[in-house]
Amino acid sequence: METIEIGKINVHDRTFCVSYPLEDDLLFASVAQFGILMPLGLLRREPPVIVTGFKRLEAAKRLGIEEIPCVFLDVSERQALLTAIMDNLGRPLNTIEKARGAEKMLMGGFSTEEVYGVMKLLGLPPGERALGTAVAAACAEEVLKAFVVRHRLPLFVVEQLLWFDPDERALVFRLVDPLNASVASLREILQLLMLLKVKRGGIALPELGGAEDMDALRRRVKGQTHPVLSALEGRLRAILAASALPPHIKVQVDPAFEKESIDIVIRARSNGEVEEALGKVEGLFRQGLFRDIFELTHGAPHRN
Amino acid sequence: MVRRIETRGNVVRGCPGTPKHICCGYRTIDLIEGCPLSCSYCILRGYLNNPGIAVRVDTGAIIEEIDRAIAGEKTHLLRFGTGELSDSLALDRKLDVSRPIVRFFGERKGALLELKSKWASIDHLRSCLNPYTVVSFSLAPQRIINEEEQRTSPLAKRLEALRKAQDWGCFVGLHLDPVIIYEGFEADYADLIDHIARIVDLKRVIWVSMGLLRFVPRLMRRFIDERRRNLLWGELIMGEDGKFRYIKTERVKVYRMLRDLLKEKEPDLFIYLCMERAGVWEQVGGAGVGTTEELTALFDGRIEQFYGGSL
Numbered sequence: 001m002e003t004i005e006i007g008k009i010n011v012h013d014r015t016f017c018v019s020y021p022l023e024d025d026l027l028f029a030s031v032a033q034f035g036i037l038m039p040l041g042l043l044r045r046e047p048p049v050i051v052t053g054f055k056r057l058e059a060a061k062r063l064g065i066e067e068i069p070c071v072f073l074d075v076s077e078r079q080a081l082l083t084a085i086m087d088n089l090g091r092p093l094n095t096i097e098k099a100r101g102a103e104k105m106l107m108g109g110f111s112t113e114e115v116y117g118v119m120k121l122l123g124l125p126p127g128e129r130a131l132g133t134a135v136a137a138a139c140a141e142e143v144l145k146a147f148v149v150r151h152r153l154p155l156f157v158v159e160q161l162l163w164f165d166p167d168e169r170a171l172v173f174r175l176v177d178p179l180n181a182s183v184a185s186l187r188e189i190l191q192l193l194m195l196l197k198v199k200r201g202g203i204a205l206p207e208l209g210g211a212e213d214m215d216a217l218r219r220r221v222k223g224q225t226h227p228v229l230s231a232l233e234g235r236l237r238a239i240l241a242a243s244a245l246p247p248h249i250k251v252q253v254d255p256a257f258e259k260e261s262i263d264i265v266i267r268a269r270s271n272g273e274v275e276e277a278l279g280k281v282e283g284l285f286r287q288g289l290f291r292d293i294f295e296l297t298h299g300a301p302h303r304n
Numbered sequence: 305m306v307r308r309i310e311t312r313g314n315v316v317r318g319c320p321g322t323p324k325h326i327c328c329g330y331r332t333i334d335l336i337e338g339c340p341l342s343c344s345y346c347i348l349r350g351y352l353n354n355p356g357i358a359v360r361v362d363t364g365a366i367i368e369e370i371d372r373a374i375a376g377e378k379t380h381l382l383r384f385g386t387g388e389l390s391d392s393l394a395l396d397r398k399l400d401v402s403r404p405i406v407r408f409f410g411e412r413k414g415a416l417l418e419l420k421s422k423w424a425s426i427d428h429l430r431s432c433l434n435p436y437t438v439v440s441f442s443l444a445p446q447r448i449i450n451e452e453e454q455r456t457s458p459l460a461k462r463l464e465a466l467r468k469a470q471d472w473g474c475f476v477g478l479h480l481d482p483v484i485i486y487e488g489f490e491a492d493y494a495d496l497i498d499h500i501a502r503i504v505d506l507k508r509v510i511w512v513s514m515g516l517l518r519f520v521p522r523l524m525r526r527f528i529d530e531r532r533r534n535l536l537w538g539e540l541i542m543g544e545d546g547k548f549r550y551i552k553t554e555r556v557k558v559y560r561m562l563r564d565l566l567k568e569k570e571p572d573l574f575i576y577l578c579m580e581r582a583g584v585w586e587q588v589g590g591a592g593v594g595t596t597e598e599l600t601a602l603f604d605g606r607i608e609q610f611y612g613g614s615l
Contacts, residue, residue, distance in 0.1 A: 163528070194528045198536045228539050228551050256541035258552055260583045298583060299553040 001039050004070045010047040016084035020096045022058040031059040039069035051080045052087040096145045098122040103138035133159040160190040185214040192221040243289045260297050308361045316369045322545040325579045329600035336390035344452040363404045374414045381607045387420030394423040410434030424457035424465035439469035440477030445492035463503040481515035485538030497565045506570035515578030518549040559588040574606045
């Protein structure tokens with residue numbers, strides 16, 4: 001192992017940089033306390049080019065460290081890129097880092113099959129579509145990459161985001177960023193927004209902004225893509241709220257209002273509780289609760 | 305590319321139908337798999353993995369299989385079709401595969417063959433067409449043909465072919481399937497039905513099917529990627545069979561509208577719904593169909609009405 005002055009390294013060459021983002025608070029704290037323990041891998045060139053250790057270098061620069069430990073690599077650029085990717089496999093990579101690995105291999109002249117092989121190792125689905133998405137993600141605007149990392153999004157959600165124009169993506173980020181978005185909820189909302197865009201030719205913030213959580217945002221978007229279904233859901237919510245069902249009795253309706261039948265579920269621990277629940281159900285029956293719900297599930301006034 | 309293949313296993317099957325929905329009890333003959341017409345919404349885009357077209361050349365074996373199916377059926381009058389995994393006529397002039405089967409049905413006289421198509425080419429079959437072959441066309445407003453069925457025959461040609469088939473002594477079928485809900489579709493479908501009634505003798509239409517757009521989930525992303533506004537305009541939900549279809553209240557509305565438009569032209573038309581729920585049948589009115597068996601029985605009655613004792 002040798003040491004080298006940072007000023008003598010070509011710090012601008014990111015040919016082998018897979019890491020994203022370079023700022024890492026934990027690593028920064030570690031370097032601040034213990035210095036750089038693992039040497040950087042440098043390709044022997046004049047000036048030397050970094051192969052591994054971009055994040056360590058970034059931390060050292062921020063801390064004002066001038067000299068760092070390194071190991072010189074006498075390898076081809078292809079081997080250097082593979083080294084850079086494999087060196088990172090020991091830690092959980094985010095989707096942008098995986099995408100960068102695949103993109104750099106493709107741009108570095110590796111065959112598609114070789115790239116697919118590494119994609120498998122990276123946990124990306126090997127294939128043309130995924131590779132196309134990875135390349136687009138690696139080259140996307142900074143704000144998208146940051147959003148993907150912040151919300152820990154997998155490649156299939158990145159693919160959805162890339163479907164939108166950059167302006168529309170920025171709108172999505174503004175809508176979603178303040179909310180606690182799970183991957184599943186974001187995926188569903190993006191699917192609805194795609195549908196909305198195809199139907200209307202665009203999406204507009206004034207109609208969608210200001211939702212207090214992802215569920216409210218979903219309802220707001222769905223109100224536009226599925227107005228009839230949303231109206232049925234609203235009426236069902238109102239009927240159930242007015243009926244003041246006790247928590248141990250549930251009335252379940254097909255979410256798409258396709259099935260005409262409804263499920264009435266009673267949770268009971270004794271004969272007495274069953275008797276009480278049946279009495280309640282009978283009361284609700286007499287008030288017309290089920291008739292009202294059947295009107296929704298049948299899609300018209302129900303005769304019997 | 306068209307591949308000629310030998311038959312392995314059965315090619316005559318019951319229509320696969322779709323769970324929880326009423327099927328018309330049709331029998332399919334998988335004479336050709338794959339279709340050159342490439343309609344944007346085609347279910348084959350979601351089902352068939354091989355992009356080529358395969359044609360079964362051993363028609364003798366296929367006819368034997370059809371014959372066995374007819375002989376084995378004791379309850380219903382069987383209806384067969386070659387338009388399930390392909391278009392019945394799109395390649396027929398070139399490949400000439402329907403002729404022996406059409407002839408067989410004419411000689412056998414125990415069942416009906418339906419040639420279902422969007423490709424108005426029937427002249428090559430004129431010499432063998434017979435009353436036991438029902439010539440059917442899927443019909444849609446010209447706007448949909450222009451935008452979603454680009455390689456198919458124009459509406460006028462399809463209607464002309466239907467009329468020609470009637471003039472040659474065949475009964476014909478009309479298929480309003482898939483009906484697509486898009487901006488302004490109501491007026492276009494009203495025009496379509498006017499157009500049909502001007503050209504086709506509705507008294508000699510043996511059946512009319514109505515089916516609204518439905519598709520397997522994997523096509524949703526494709527429609528979005530292709531910006532298929534027509535196909536995505538209506539309100540789509542996931543049906544109980546796992547396919548996307550319009551929300552039930554909208555389906556009922558559209559079926560009623562089409563039924564009324566058709567019945568206005570010819571009150572005696574036999575109209576059935578393709579792959580619909582019993583609840584929808586009930587609301588669209590008419591026959592009170594609750595099961596596939598009941599619909600099949602209605603078909604028996606209709607065929608009896610048209611053919612009397614000759615079947």
